[in-house]
Amino acid sequence: MMKMFVGFLLAGVVLALLVPALHGRGVALEGWMVWGVMALMIAVCISPDLYQRYRNRERKQ
Amino acid sequence: MRRLGLVGVLLMAVGMMTGTALADQGLAGLPGYKALVTPDHRLSYSLATNEFTFTRVTTPQSGETEITIGGAGPESALVIRFGGPNGLTIERGGRMVVVRRDEDSSEALRVLTGGRAVTAFRARVGAYERQLANDAVAVSDSVSPFAYSVLLTAAFVGELAGDPNSLARTRDLIRHRIAAKMRAVAWQQRDCVTEYERALLVNDDRNTQCMQSADNLDSVFARAAERLLCGAEFLAGAISAETQFVSCCALKLY
Numbered sequence: 001m002m003k004m005f006v007g008f009l010l011a012g013v014v015l016a017l018l019v020p021a022l023h024g025r026g027v028a029l030e031g032w033m034v035w036g037v038m039a040l041m042i043a044v045c046i047s048p049d050l051y052q053r054y055r056n057r058e059r060k061q
Numbered sequence: 062m063r064r065l066g067l068v069g070v071l072l073m074a075v076g077m078m079t080g081t082a083l084a085d086q087g088l089a090g091l092p093g094y095k096a097l098v099t100p101d102h103r104l105s106y107s108l109a110t111n112e113f114t115f116t117r118v119t120t121p122q123s124g125e126t127e128i129t130i131g132g133a134g135p136e137s138a139l140v141i142r143f144g145g146p147n148g149l150t151i152e153r154g155g156r157m158v159v160v161r162r163d164e165d166s167s168e169a170l171r172v173l174t175g176g177r178a179v180t181a182f183r184a185r186v187g188a189y190e191r192q193l194a195n196d197a198v199a200v201s202d203s204v205s206p207f208a209y210s211v212l213l214t215a216a217f218v219g220e221l222a223g224d225p226n227s228l229a230r231t232r233d234l235i236r237h238r239i240a241a242k243m244r245a246v247a248w249q250q251r252d253c254v255t256e257y258e259r260a261l262l263v264n265d266d267r268n269t270q271c272m273q274s275a276d277n278l279d280s281v282f283a284r285a286a287e288r289l290l291c292g293a294e295f296l297a298g299a300i301s302a303e304t305q306f307v308s309c310c311a312l313k314l315y
Contacts, residue, residue, distance in 0.1 A: 015303065
């Protein structure tokens with residue numbers, strides 16, 4: 001849960017850096033871009049943990 | 062689980078019954094007004110009171126329409142037909158007037174469109190029109206398209222009866238109401254993505270200004286500290302904008 005929140009915060013920062021640059025090039029922000037970045041950043045933050053859990057379960061078996 | 066299912070089914074049944082009852086009540090402010098599709102796929106609108114019976118039947122394919130206004134007494138019904146091969150015809154008690162461009166039939170029409178039933182119909186719809194104009198809050202907006210058609214029909218009858226401003230007046234009322242509704246919708250509409258983008262751009266501008274003022278400081282240490290504070294402010298602004306975007310999207314779901 002904590003890592004998901006960190007991913008959400010990271011997405012905010014990434015978008016804050018990305019959007020003015022895109023706006024300067026005439027690219028308007030779309031809803032899917034925002035949700036996509038959020039989902040990606042949350043995935044980036046929680047995927048190592050999930051992978052670790054998967055590996056541990058395999059080892060136990 | 063079974064209980065939950067049973068309660069759900071009961072609630073659905075109650076909901077469906079309430080919906081039917083509401084549909085049966087007709088328009089708010091104009092009780093008895095009914096709109097239905099006939100078995101031969103024609104649209105029928107009717108309004109009945111003790112003083113008059115109004116029926117308007119339209120064939121969607123051809124646009125042929127017949128308006129009938131009858132009374133309870135011995136007075137014969139007024140029948141108006143248009144959209145058909147004969148153009149606009151007005152009939153009452155065996156007398157028929159066909160409205161043609163090159164003929165002035167206004168006097169004959171005035172005689173035909175008089176009578177108790179027609180006057181009662183115009184008075185009833187006129188009262189509803191005034192209600193719409195003066196006390197819009199008390200009248201439901203969700204069924205307005207039906208309301209507009211009955212208003213226009215009464216206005217058309219008024220025009221035939223010799224009131225030259227009848228249709229224009231009703232048209233103005235409808236136009237004002239639609240414009241007001243569209244203004245309200247535009248006011249309520251929120252584009253979450255655009256607002257988010259705007260917030261991020263403002264945040265970026267603020268950060269640029271903050272960095273510039275930090276760079277203008279004389280002390281190197283103070284400059285570094287100020288730049289750090291600018292970064293923190295930028296971060297806080299970005300996260301606040303993101304949170305607002307998520308809550309805006311969540312609010313739009315309701």
